[in-house]
Amino acid sequence: MKTKIIFxxxxxxxxxxxxxxxxxxxIDFENKTGSTYGHWEIGEGIADMLATALVKSGKFDVFERxxxxxxxxxxKLGLTGLVTPExxxxxxxxxxxxxxxxxxxxxxxxxxxxxxxxxxxxxTLTARVATDVRIINVESSRIxxxxxxxxxxTATGVSVDNADILPTELxxxxxxxxETIIGKATKKCVNNLVDKISKIFEGQPVEGKIMKxxxxxxxINLGKDSGISTGQTFIVMRKGEELIDPDIGESLGSEDKxxxxxxxxxxxxxxxxxxxxxxxxxxxxxxxxxxxx
Numbered sequence: 001m002k003t004k005i006i007f008x009x010x011x012x013x014x015x016x017x018x019x020x021x022x023x024x025x026x027i028d029f030e031n032k033t034g035s036t037y038g039h040w041e042i043g044e045g046i047a048d049m050l051a052t053a054l055v056k057s058g059k060f061d062v063f064e065r066x067x068x069x070x071x072x073x074x075x076k077l078g079l080t081g082l083v084t085p086e087x088x089x090x091x092x093x094x095x096x097x098x099x100x101x102x103x104x105x106x107x108x109x110x111x112x113x114x115x116x117x118x119x120x121x122x123x124t125l126t127a128r129v130a131t132d133v134r135i136i137n138v139e140s141s142r143i144x145x146x147x148x149x150x151x152x153x154t155a156t157g158v159s160v161d162n163a164d165i166l167p168t169e170l171x172x173x174x175x176x177x178x179e180t181i182i183g184k185a186t187k188k189c190v191n192n193l194v195d196k197i198s199k200i201f202e203g204q205p206v207e208g209k210i211m212k213x214x215x216x217x218x219x220i221n222l223g224k225d226s227g228i229s230t231g232q233t234f235i236v237m238r239k240g241e242e243l244i245d246p247d248i249g250e251s252l253g254s255e256d257k258x259x260x261x262x263x264x265x266x267x268x269x270x271x272x273x274x275x276x277x278x279x280x281x282x283x284x285x286x287x288x289x290x291x292x293x
Contacts, residue, residue, distance in 0.1 A: 021059065021060055021061040022059075022060055022061065022098055022099055022201050022204070023060075023061045023063070023096070023097040023098045023099070024054070024060055024061070024062055024063065024097055024098065024099040024100070024101055024135075025062070025063035025065075025068055025091070025092060025095050025097045025099075025100055025101070026047050026050055026051045026054075026062065026063075026065065026100075026101045026103075027047065027068075027088070027091075027100065027101065027102050027103075028041075028043045028044045028047050029042075029043035029044075029046050029047050029102075029103040029104055029105050029131060029133075030043055030103070030104040030105070031043045031104075031105050031108075032104045032105060032106050033105055033106065033107060033108050033109070035108075035109070037108070037166055037168055038166070038168030038169075039168060040166075040168055040172045041172070042105050042108055042172065043104075043105055045172035045173050045186075046103075046105060046129075046131060046186065046189070046190065047065070047103070048065060048173060049173050049186065049187070049190045050101075050103075050190050050193055050194070051065055053190050053191060053193075053194045054194055054197070057194055057198060059198055059201070060201075063095050063096075063097050068095060071094060071095060072091070085136045085141045085142060085143055086141050088100040088102055088136045088138075089136060089137075089138045089139075089140075089141040092136070092138030093138055097138060098137070098138055098139070099135055099136065099137060099138060099144075100135075100136045100138060101133055101134070101135055101136075101197075102133065102134050102136065103131055103132055103133035103134065104131065104132050105129070105130075105131050106130045106131060106132060107128050107129060107130035108128075108129050108130075108182075108186075109127070109128065109166070109182075110125060110126060110127035110128070110166065110181060110182050110185075111125075111126060112124065112125050112126075113126065123156070123157065124154055124155070124156045125154065125155045125156075125181055126152065126153070126154045127152065127153045127154075127181040127182040127184070127185035128150075128151070128152050128185060129149075129150070129151045129152075129182070129185045129186045129188070129189040130148065130149070130150050130151075130189065131148065131149045131150075131189055131193065132146070132147070132148050132149075133146070133147050133148070133149065133193060133197070134146045135147075135197070135200060137207045139207055139208045139209055139221055139222070140207040140208065140209055140239075140288040140290075141209075141239075142207065142239065142256070142288060144200070144204070144207070145200045147193065147196045147197065147200070149189045149190065149192040149193035149196065150188075150189055150192055151184075151185040151186060151187065151188030151189030151190070151191075151192060152185055152188065153181050153182075153184040153185040153188065154181075155181055166182055167180050167182070170183075203293065205290050205291035205292070205293055206222060206226055206227060206228055206290075206291040207288060207289065207290050207291070208220045208221050208222035208226070208234075208272075208288070208289050209221050209286055209287070209288060209289070210236070210283060210284070210285055210286065210287045210288075210289060211271065211285060212285065213283055213284070213285070216275050216276045217273055217274070217275060218236075218262050218273070218274045218275070218276060218283060218289075219271055219272075219273055219274075220234070220262075220271060220272050220273075220274060220289045221270070221271050222271065222272050222289070223267065223268055223269050223270040223271055223272065224267055224268070224269055226272075228264055228267060228272060228291070229264070229267070230264050230265060230266065230267060231263065231264065232263070232264045232291060232292070233261055233262070233263050233264075233277070233291075233292040234261065234262050234263075234264065234274060234289040234290060234291055234292060235258055235260075235261055235289070235290050235292050236258070236259050236260045236261065236262060236283055236287050236288070236289055236290075237256040237257060237258055237259065237287065237288045237289075237290060238256060238257045238259050238281070238284075238287050238288070239256055239286075239287075239288060240255040240256055240257060241255070243255070256288070258280065259279070259280050259281040259282075259283060259287065260276060260277075260278050260279040260280055260281070260283055261276075261277050261278040261292070262274035262275060262276050262277060262283075262289060263275050263277050274289070
């Protein structure tokens with residue numbers, strides 16, 4: 001009997017592991033530092049490092065970034081148009097992922113501070129890297145979370161004449177880069193993001209959009225591969241007006257409104273059918289269905 005149980009667990013373990021891994025894609029971060037750094041593309045570099053770190057965490061199925069760039073060129077999509085939830089979700093559907101991660105680099109650099117004591121000068125070199133990320137659900141076009149990542153590294157007792165000059169002769173993200181003070185700060189920032197993103201996805205509810213309503217039947221774009229099951233209750237939300245930061249022009253998401261609840265009764269390959277169990281307002285196409293925890 002014990003042998004049979006072990007066999008069944010081993011048989012279905014790959015399916016359980018796969019189902020737990022969110023499928024995500026990471027777009028090049030925007031450089032908001034107002035500076036250039038030789039041949040470094042720091043937005044692209046940090047996005048690459050984040051993708052690698054998320055894969056190594058074993059918690060995510062990350063779309064290969066080189067393939068993503070080829071698809072973006074093939075579909076003639078401009079990266080500048082991917083900062084809104086709607087345009088990012090459009091790309092996500094083309095890529096076949098569940099989530100899109102967009103972000104910006106807000107601080108990147110290093111400087112020296114000199115202190116004197118008893119006639120002795122001591123230099124402290126400090127590197128700082130700061131980023132912001134937003135995670136967009138492809139099915140619902142909603143920003144489900146926004147986080148920041150920070151990294152700082154210091155070295156004391158060094159003597160640096162031009163602290164603002166970064167080691168741009170090294171390849172961004174290479175082993176040599178990782179050993180520099182700015183490289184260590186960047187790695188800390190990326191690891192900080194990985195920790196925060198991992199926490200976001202712990203118990204993250206499944207989301208989908210209503211495609212059709214027929215009487216009390218509601219058709220939602222969540223199929224067998226979404227991890228849902230019959231009998232589950234979903235809260236139906238209506239997306240409010242998109243809120244745009246007037247200073248930087250970025251989308252900050254929207255204020256959503258709960259309008260009812262539905263229960264899953266049948267699951268197809270690409271969609272599911274639910275029944276309305278509570279309705280505060282008339283449900284409509286494109287309303288968002290969120291798994292109730």
